[in-house]
Amino acid sequence: MKFVAVIRQVPDGESRLRIQGGKVDLSGATLILDQMDEYAVEEALRLKEKHGGEAVVVGFGPERAEEAIRTALAMGMDRGVHVVFEGFADPVAVAEALVPVLKEEAPTLVLTGGQQADWDSQALGAALAEGLGVPVVAWTTAIELEGDTAKAKHDLDEGAEWVRVRLPALFTTQQGLNEPRYPTLPGIMKAKKKEIRKVQAEVRARVELLSEEIQEKQRLGRILDGKDPVAAAEELVRLLHEEAKVI
Amino acid sequence: MPIDFSLTEEQKQLQALARRFAKEVIMPVAREYDENEEVPWPIIERLHDVGLLNAIIPEEYGGMGLKMLDEVIVGEELAYACMGIYTIPMASDLGITPVLLAGSEEQKARFLRPLTEKPALAAFALSEPGNGSDAAALKTRAVRQGDYYVLNGTKMWISNGGEAEWVVVFATLNPELRHKGVVALVVEKGTPGFQAVKIHGKLGQRASGTYELVFEDVKVPVENRLGEEGEGFKIAMQTLNKTRIPVAAGSVGVARRALDEARKYAKEREAFGRPIAEFQAIQFKLADMLMGIETARMYTYYAAWLADQGLPHAHASAIAKAYASEMAFEAANQAIQIHGGYGYVQEFPVEKLLRDVKLNQIYEGTNEIQRLIIARHVLAE
Numbered sequence: 283m284k285f286v287a288v289i290r291q292v293p294d295g296e297s298r299l300r301i302q303g304g305k306v307d308l309s310g311a312t313l314i315l316d317q318m319d320e321y322a323v324e325e326a327l328r329l330k331e332k333h334g335g336e337a338v339v340v341g342f343g344p345e346r347a348e349e350a351i352r353t354a355l356a357m358g359m360d361r362g363v364h365v366v367f368e369g370f371a372d373p374v375a376v377a378e379a380l381v382p383v384l385k386e387e388a389p390t391l392v393l394t395g396g397q398q399a400d401w402d403s404q405a406l407g408a409a410l411a412e413g414l415g416v417p418v419v420a421w422t423t424a425i426e427l428e429g430d431t432a433k434a435k436h437d438l439d440e441g442a443e444w445v446r447v448r449l450p451a452l453f454t455t456q457q458g459l460n461e462p463r464y465p466t467l468p469g470i471m472k473a474k475k476k477e478i479r480k481v482q483a484e485v486r487a488r489v490e491l492l493s494e495e496i497q498e499k500q501r502l503g504r505i506l507d508g509k510d511p512v513a514a515a516e517e518l519v520r521l522l523h524e525e526a527k528v529i
Numbered sequence: 530m531p532i533d534f535s536l537t538e539e540q541k542q543l544q545a546l547a548r549r550f551a552k553e554v555i556m557p558v559a560r561e562y563d564e565n566e567e568v569p570w571p572i573i574e575r576l577h578d579v580g581l582l583n584a585i586i587p588e589e590y591g592g593m594g595l596k597m598l599d600e601v602i603v604g605e606e607l608a609y610a611c612m613g614i615y616t617i618p619m620a621s622d623l624g625i626t627p628v629l630l631a632g633s634e635e636q637k638a639r640f641l642r643p644l645t646e647k648p649a650l651a652a653f654a655l656s657e658p659g660n661g662s663d664a665a666a667l668k669t670r671a672v673r674q675g676d677y678y679v680l681n682g683t684k685m686w687i688s689n690g691g692e693a694e695w696v697v698v699f700a701t702l703n704p705e706l707r708h709k710g711v712v713a714l715v716v717e718k719g720t721p722g723f724q725a726v727k728i729h730g731k732l733g734q735r736a737s738g739t740y741e742l743v744f745e746d747v748k749v750p751v752e753n754r755l756g757e758e759g760e761g762f763k764i765a766m767q768t769l770n771k772t773r774i775p776v777a778a779g780s781v782g783v784a785r786r787a788l789d790e791a792r793k794y795a796k797e798r799e800a801f802g803r804p805i806a807e808f809q810a811i812q813f814k815l816a817d818m819l820m821g822i823e824t825a826r827m828y829t830y831y832a833a834w835l836a837d838q839g840l841p842h843a844h845a846s847a848i849a850k851a852y853a854s855e856m857a858f859e860a861a862n863q864a865i866q867i868h869g870g871y872g873y874v875q876e877f878p879v880e881k882l883l884r885d886v887k888l889n890q891i892y893e894g895t896n897e898i899q900r901l902i903i904a905r906h907v908l909a910e
Contacts, residue, residue, distance in 0.1 A: 312566065314545070339606070349538070349541065349542075352538060352542060353542065356546075358543055381858065418745060431775065464546060464550065464578075464579045465545075465546055466546070466578070466579045466580045467543065467546065467579060467580030467581055467584060467593050467595075468580045468593065469543045469580075470539055470546065471593065473542070474538075474539060
């Protein structure tokens with residue numbers, strides 16, 4: 283069996299991004315393996331540990347994205363393929379560039395994060411499945427292999443459903459699927475010797491990026507008058523429940 | 530290309546691992562272990578799991594063979610989360626170093642390999658109740674009796690002393706010989722007559738266990754002696770010349786944390802109708818902190834590089850340790866000042882930074898001793 287995790291490199295959630303000349307400037311940002319994709323890597327490793335076979339990481343992006351591939355190798359993936367592309371590519375174009383590489387690898391399962399940070403409109407997984415002609419289960423929180431099929435739990439807005447698909451198939455991953463392991467120090471040392479095959483991406487972009495901007499979040503700035511603490515607490519609970527929907 | 534400031538790909542990954550570990554594993558619980566004055570075994574176990582514990586042990590004995598530069602990269606990150614917790618692996622390396630420097634192949638295999646197979650610590654025992662800086666004045670006695678040394682005396686301020694699998698104990702065969710009479714002996718946990726008493730009430734670094742070690746007629750086999758009789762003092766000094774470099778790295782980590790906390794607070798806290806970060810009095814403090822952090826880090830890397838190249842590094846490690854620890858103490862002090870009253874209470878993390886980093890000016894040779902080492906280097910020319 284072969285388990286492939288498709289990964290991307292994104293800015294750390296705490297990085298401060300700036301806009302320079304209408305484009306996001308990543309020069310000062312710490313770039314990491316996308317945390318959504320980490321679940322994909324972890325699941326590929328667990329499936330390999332349980333069922334045997336090979337776990338391969340496929341990364342898409344500029345030269346620097348090799349660091350994220352190395353992280354996945356340090357977590358334990360067997361080898362890597364880096365599909366190199368500098369600049370912007372829309373998710374459907376990314377999928378088209380990855381499909382020939384994935385077809386060549388002929389994986390049993392393809393796993394990728396449910397979304398790339400917030401940049402791919404959650405489209406990469408579905409577009410890859412379309413290109414490969416395989417079933418897709420999005421936002422999975424459990425995957426079990428049974429013969430030549432897989433059973434997976436798929437999250438819905440207000441619940442979940444179990445589905446079965448014939449393999450090969452593609453799954454998009456998210457929090458709750460597993461607890462990704464650390465790339466250990468022995469793993470980092472071993473990763474040095476692991477192969478990363480470089481493939482120049484052929485990208486036929488359908489979307490041209492004109493400019494980018496960062497959303498300014500305004501706070502509501504609502505202040506509860508605390509003169510009557512009981513009433514204030516009740517109002518706070520009501521607001522958190524009905525408006526913020528966090529409790 | 531004679532000078533290159535870039536980290537290798539592996540060093541970047543190592544840094545990322547240590548940074549993530551610090552943030553996810555240490556930071557959430559650092560305050561709790563500090564308050565309870567408790568050694569965090571779950572964290573020691575996790576350090577072992579990810580390969581960061583005792584990682585300076587060479588690969589042939591089951592370790593990762595980390596170099597000093599790798600070690601300082603890790604040290605800065607772990608100390609950013611908690612200097613006290615970082616002291617635990619750091620003091621274990623302090624115990625391991627004399628074995629690396631003076632141990633035979635057989636001793637290295639016997640003492641080091643077990644420290645790579647499970648979460649376990651080493652320790653280093655030089656100071657005594659009546660002597661610290663005057664290390665050659667030690668009173669713990671070792672008397673040769675056949676195949677054993679019989680050890681009597683007390684060691685003080687020993688990090689990991691009660692947890693360690695074994696402790697490198699420096700003892701004198703004849704006090705009149707001063708430093709020429711010192712022998713280094715590896716005393717294993719559980720040896721009859723060896724007792725560790727935890728020291729309570731420390732100002733800071735309360736998550737690391739500090740012990741008084743008592744030796745009453747402790748029989749130590751001759752095969753546990755590192756080097757020859759009379760070489761103990763040299764082994765101790767060579768060890769400290771290396772291991773005070775990680776103390777400098779830890780100091781840089783504490784100072785970086787102080788700056789991050791101070792920056793965050795200064796941008797949020799308002800006075801006179803605007804964030805206090807807009808006042809030059811605050812900005813100058815932040816700028817001074819960064820000047821100290823950057824210079825201390827660079828110099829610490831330099832000292833580590835010297836050590837890794839096998840070049841003389843005694844004065845460089847002394848400069849790094851004294852400079853970085855004083856810089857970090859001042860950074861923590863100014864971070865409290867920027868926080869005002871909030872900096873003085875436990876609700877904010879900056880008071881702990883000051884309490885913790887005070888020790889960096891004292892242990893592994895006080896900063897006064899560092900200045901003696903530096904002055905000796907100056908006057909030798």
